[in-house]
Structures are given as structure tokens and as C-alpha cells.
Amino acid sequence: MTTTPSFKGTHLFDRLCWAKENLDGVQSDIRIVFEDPNDMDAPAKILVPDPNWVSAAENGGVLPPVESYWELAKDEAQPDFVKHTRGYLLHNTEPVGPMTETTGPYGGWVNYLIMKDISPSIWQKWNEGNKPKMVICRKDQLPATREWRNAWKISEELATDHNIAA
Amino acid sequence: MASELRVNTLKDAAGNNSIATSFVAGGSAKAWSNLDGTGTAAVIDSFNISGMTDNGTGDYTNSISSNLSNGNYVITIAYGNQTGSWAAQANGQLKYASTPAAGSYSLTTGNSVNGSLNDFDRIHSAIHGDLA
Numbered sequence: 001m002t003t004t005p006s007f008k009g010t011h012l013f014d015r016l017c018w019a020k021e022n023l024d025g026v027q028s029d030i031r032i033v034f035e036d037p038n039d040m041d042a043p044a045k046i047l048v049p050d051p052n053w054v055s056a057a058e059n060g061g062v063l064p065p066v067e068s069y070w071e072l073a074k075d076e077a078q079p080d081f082v083k084h085t086r087g088y089l090l091h092n093t094e095p096v097g098p099m100t101e102t103t104g105p106y107g108g109w110v111n112y113l114i115m116k117d118i119s120p121s122i123w124q125k126w127n128e129g130n131k132p133k134m135v136i137c138r139k140d141q142l143p144a145t146r147e148w149r150n151a152w153k154i155s156e157e158l159a160t161d162h163n164i165a166a
Numbered sequence: 167m168a169s170e171l172r173v174n175t176l177k178d179a180a181g182n183n184s185i186a187t188s189f190v191a192g193g194s195a196k197a198w199s200n201l202d203g204t205g206t207a208a209v210i211d212s213f214n215i216s217g218m219t220d221n222g223t224g225d226y227t228n229s230i231s232s233n234l235s236n237g238n239y240v241i242t243i244a245y246g247n248q249t250g251s252w253a254a255q256a257n258g259q260l261k262y263a264s265t266p267a268a269g270s271y272s273l274t275t276g277n278s279v280n281g282s283l284n285d286f287d288r289i290h291s292a293i294h295g296d297l298a
Binding site for chain 1: 208213216218232236270296
């Protein structure tokens with residue numbers, strides 16, 4: 001593991017520049033499959049972790065607390081939003097420590113990524129209703145071809161992970 | 167950081183061709199990604215992207231790590247298919263009726279002749295704008 005400089009107070013963009021230059025990307029085979037309850041006709045969506053982001057998450061000391069993104073999302077949802085004025089929440093908060101897929105802050109980077117990139121309306125209620133709306137799986141559990149891609153739905157056969165943060 | 171230069175203006179060795187560092191910072195791409203939308207879609211390489219969501223055939227969303235200040239940034243897109251008989255008809259664009267957000271943007275790729283969405287094996291995008 002590469003030693004991350006002390007980055008608190010360093011702009012997140014500069015931290016990501018450091019990570020890109022110093023860390024090797026990690027191609028994870030984790031996939032997060034989810035369905036939007038507000039658009040039941042839409043096919044299942046698949047979140048693919050970015051390899052450079054995964055390496056930054058696993059090395060630690062680069063990414064901001066996920067709550068910073070939630071705060072910025074609240075600002076952006078305001079009807080009078082023009083531009084972000086609280087970017088310091090990304091830059092000045094204590095960076096998150098090292099994570100594996102399932103250990104470390106937030107219970108691992110998979111949970112962090114879900115809470116960052118998927119709507120709370122999905123991950124907070126993923127297991128309500130008559131079938132899961134979100135599943136964490138491995139790439140090889142998905143169809144290898146794109147045939148009928150727009151008809152893909154979460155199937156009962158996909159293993160579910162009951163440790164998803166709520 | 168290990169070392170840091172704090173200057174307002176850069177010049178060449180002869181003292182000519184000056185340029186403000188703010189010009190350099192403002193004009194640099196703030197994020198980029200190279201996606202493969204075929205098979206099990208994947209991110210080949212990127213910068214300042216946390217993940218890509220495969221929304222369906224020819225429909226993708228990139229999530230940004232270090233947010234832009236708002237959704238008014240510029241997105242440059244290139245795309246291509248290394249295989250397929252209709253590659254010359256390839257089209258890629260900002261997703262119809264979608265609005266870029268400070269932390270994400272959506273792209274679609276497809277056939278410019280019949281309007282169908284299709285998966286490409288090279289989907290490149292870069293964004294320029296102001297960081298939050």
C-alpha cells in the first residue's frame with residue numbers, strides 16, 4: 001500500500017491527481033444492480049465501480065466522507081440553486097481511511113459507492129416490497145452478452161447481500 | 167503535498183509567452199472517461215470518476231468524484247465501434263432530455279440513421295468547467 005500524504009484541507013481534485021499518478025487502478029468485478037421504483041418499465045441499471053476510484057478508496061486518505069456529497073446534493077436540489085458554495089465539505093473534511101470491498105469506514109467501499117452514486121430512495125428501501133430493488137453481485141453473475149439488455153430485471157436467482165447500509 | 171510552487175503567471179525560459187496559472191487551471195479537463203459499453207460494460211480508464219451506471223442499451227451515466235460547481239460545464243464526446251457493419255453511422259450525444267448535474271452526466275450512443283440506441287466499445291467523454 002502506498003502511503004498517502006496528509007491531505008486534510010487539500011482540494012479533492014488535487015488529491016485525485018495524486019491518486020491517479022501514484023496508485024494503480026483496480027478493476028473490481030463487483031457490480032451493483034438496481035431498479036428504479038419510480039420507473040418500473042426501465043431495465044435494471046448496473047453501477048460499475050471506477051478502477052481509479054477503487055484504488056483511491058482502498059488506499060485511503062483521498063476520498064471525502066460520503067455525507068459531504070449528500071450535503072451538496074441537498075444544496076443542488078434547492079429551487080434557487082445557482083452554484084455550489086460549500087465545496088469545502090469535499091476538501092476540508094477529514095479524508096476517509098482505507099476500505100476494502102466490505103471492511104473499513106461505512107462497512108467498505110461498496111457501501112460508500114452505493115450511498116454516493118445511487119439515489120437514497122433506492123438504497124434506503126432496497127429490500128422493501130416483494131423483491132429486492134438492489135443486489136450486489138459479481139460480474140460473472142450477469143449475462144455475458146447484451147442480448148435483450150433493455151429487458152433485464154433483477155432475478156430471484158441473484159444472491160442478495162443483507163449487509164447493505166440503510 | 168510534497169512540494170508546491172505558488173505563482174500567478176508562467177513564462178517560457180526567454181521570459182515570453184506568459185500565461186496565468188488560473189488560465190491553465192480553468193482550461194484543464196476536470197474529468198474524463200473511456201468506457202466500453204459492450205458485453206458487461208466497463209470503465210477502461212478515467213479521471214475524477216467514481217463509477218459508471220449502465221442504464222440500458224447505449225445509455226450510460228458517469229458519476230464525478232470532485233463535483234463541478236453546477237451543471238453548466240461542457241461535455242465533449244467521442245465514440246466508435248471497432249466492429250459492426252454500420253460503424254460509420256455511429257452517433258453519441260448528451261442523453262436526450264437529461265440535465266447534467268454537478269456530480270453526474272448521462273450519455274447515449276446509437277445509430278444516427280435509424281435513431282436506435284446501441285452499445286459501442288469506445289465511449290470517450292471529457293468535461294471542462296469550474297470545480298466546486
